[in-house]
Amino acid sequence: MELTHLQKQDEQLANLIKNETQRQEMEIEMIASENYVSQAVLEANGSILTNKYSEWYPGRRYYGWCGIIDEVETLAIHRAKELFWAEHVNVQPLSGSPANMAVYMWLLQPGDKVLWFSLDQWGHLSHGHPMNFSWILYEIVPYFLDKETELMDMDALEKIALETKPKMIIAGFSAYSRDLDWKRFRKIADACDAILLADIAHIAGLIAAGIIENPVPYCDVVTSTTHKTLRWPRWGIIMCREKYAKAIDRAVFPWLQWWPHENLIAGKAVAFWEALKPEFKEYQIQVVKNAQTLAMKLQDAGVKIVSGWTDNHLMLVDTFGSLWVSGKDAEHALEKVGLSANKNMVPYDTRPPMDPSWIRLWTPAATTRGMREEQMEEIADIFVLAVNNHDNESVLDEQRKRVIALCKDFPLYA
Ligand SMILES: Cc1ncc(COP(=O)(O)O)c(C=O)c1O
CATH class of the missing domain: 3.90.1150.10 (Aspartate Aminotransferase, domain 1)
Known part of the structure; x- marks a missing residue:
């Protein structure tokens, strides 16, 4: 990879990037979460779009001269909607954890009960870990795998949900190697009148390619990172039903974040486009x-x-x-x-x-x-x-x- 300008200006940093490139070239990456973006994504990420401030959402920016930026962000939103059949998409969350935080903070009240797949069972820290805001602000109730089969125990989950009556149930994990039953999650959420949130950070690529069933039609809200199986820039995304759209948009901006990073949103737009091509499905298969x-x-x-x-x-x-x-x-x-x-x-x-x-x-x-x-x-x-x-x-x-x-x-x- 050419680092012509950096090499001249800051040789020390250029050499560090070269060393890391060499490491990535000569190791087989099997750490779950790490993938390689395309050259096109790298170019969009490093583009001059980083120079522009664009507070708020397309068509409603506070600063002027956002016409082109609006087109970039709208392109990313349209492509994401097409990929996941989502009613509403917010592409501004800076990563997966802030995406989850935005959902919690806007759809729940402090003290509300949340049912999560606990950390030792591969849920994510941002869902309910004691060292995270989620644990501090909400009442977190864990659910578990079946000890014998090591599969998600949906009957036990249903029992816990009916007993504890949570305000929200999270279906999401960092290390579970089996399919989830979204329909059953929906049924359980309906039975206790809970919001259903799926965090598909790990499996989003497989879902986008149609290999794993898409939870978007079953869930109220779906969050994801974009850099794991999706192979996109390091970033987050929230998809939701139209009735939550306003609340989610407000939660991301101005409640949690301010200026979106449009160069990274552009990287995402490129990657969404890559994911809509047949080669992406072949890759996921x-x-x-x-x-x-x-x-x-x-x-x-x-x-x-x-x-x-x-x-x-x-x-x-x-x-x-x-x-x-x-x-x-x-x-x-x-x-x-x-x-x-x-x-x-x-x-x-x-x-x-x-x-x-x-x-x-x-x-x-x-x-x-x-x-x-x-x-x-x-x-x-x-x-x-x-x-x-x-x-x-x-x-x-x-x-x-x-x-x-x-x-x-x-x-x-x-
Ligand atoms: C299921 C799940 N949700 C959220 C996250 C957090 O994503 P980020 O590191 O982008 O904040 C991860 C990251 O590993 C994850 O596995």
């Missing part, structure tokens, strides 16, 4: 095929996957129970060979959060590089050898060479 191949190969090698399968783009791998290597040691070994992955808690994990039993893996980034089933089989093999030999430098060196060869075969940015 391959993401799932790759995840299922990886899961199958790991299981063939005797490694347990949570719930035994993945319907989507990620999985949790039991390194401690299957290979007697803790999540932390496994993460170090994988780092040495160039497979970027993170240790992760699983529900009912008996080990501590900083050194849990599991590793979380995902395939969207490797799939963006063009990797297919054959490469997933090789990655599974490298994974098992690296974790099993986490203290054997010569085996780790050999695996590092295999990862470098794969990266060279599938370059990131030409």
Whole structure:
């Protein structure tokens, strides 16, 4: 990637960016949430749209000379509506957590009850964690997975909802590898007269491509990040029914944020356009095929996957129970060979959060590089050898060479 001006002006920073580019080129990214945007998105993000202030929404700006900016933001909104069949879309939230905050703050009163998939069960911090505003301001009630099947226990959720009568139920997660039953969520929300919020930060790309059922028709509000499976700029989005549109727009501006970052909204418009093309669907189909191949190969090698399968783009791998290597040691070994992955808690994990039993893996980034089933089989093999030999430098060196060869075969940015 050319950094001509930066190199002349600030060599130190240019070199840091080059080093990070080199790292990304030569490692296979399997940390759930990380993906690679296109060159077109990078260009829009770095464009001169960053120079313009554009307080408020298209057609209602406080400052003048926003005609072109209005067109950019309106384009992003139209494309998002088409992609998700949403009645109303707000593209201004700065990220996924502020998007959730805007929804909470405007649709709930302090002290209202919220039902969430608790953090140790893979809900997100911004839904109800004790260190987050959500816990401080609202009464947070958790729901859980079934301990035996490791699947979402919808009967138990229904029972908790009917007993506690929450004002809002959140369906959303950071590490669940199975499909959610949106219809059942809607039925449960209706039975206790609750608002239904889906946070689709992880699965939005699969939903946009029609691989996972779209929750938008079932939910009152849907929030998402745009940089995970969607492969868009780092950002947030809120979709909602028309009746909440005014409240959501007010919550984002002026309540929570002020000026939107139009260069990033432009990046999003480009990415929405990419997502409307048939290649995007092919990409998402391959993401799932790759995840299922990886899961199958790991299981063939005797490694347990949570719930035994993945319907989507990620999985949790039991390194401690299957290979007697803790999540932390496994993460170090994988780092040495160039497979970027993170240790992760699983529900009912008996080990501590900083050194849990599991590793979380995902395939969207490797799939963006063009990797297919054959490469997933090789990655599974490298994974098992690296974790099993986490203290054997010569085996780790050999695996590092295999990862470098794969990266060279599938370059990131030409
Ligand atoms: C389900 C879910 N919601 C929200 C977020 C927060 O997104 P952001 O990091 O953009 O604030 C994440 C991030 O990992 C997530 O997994």
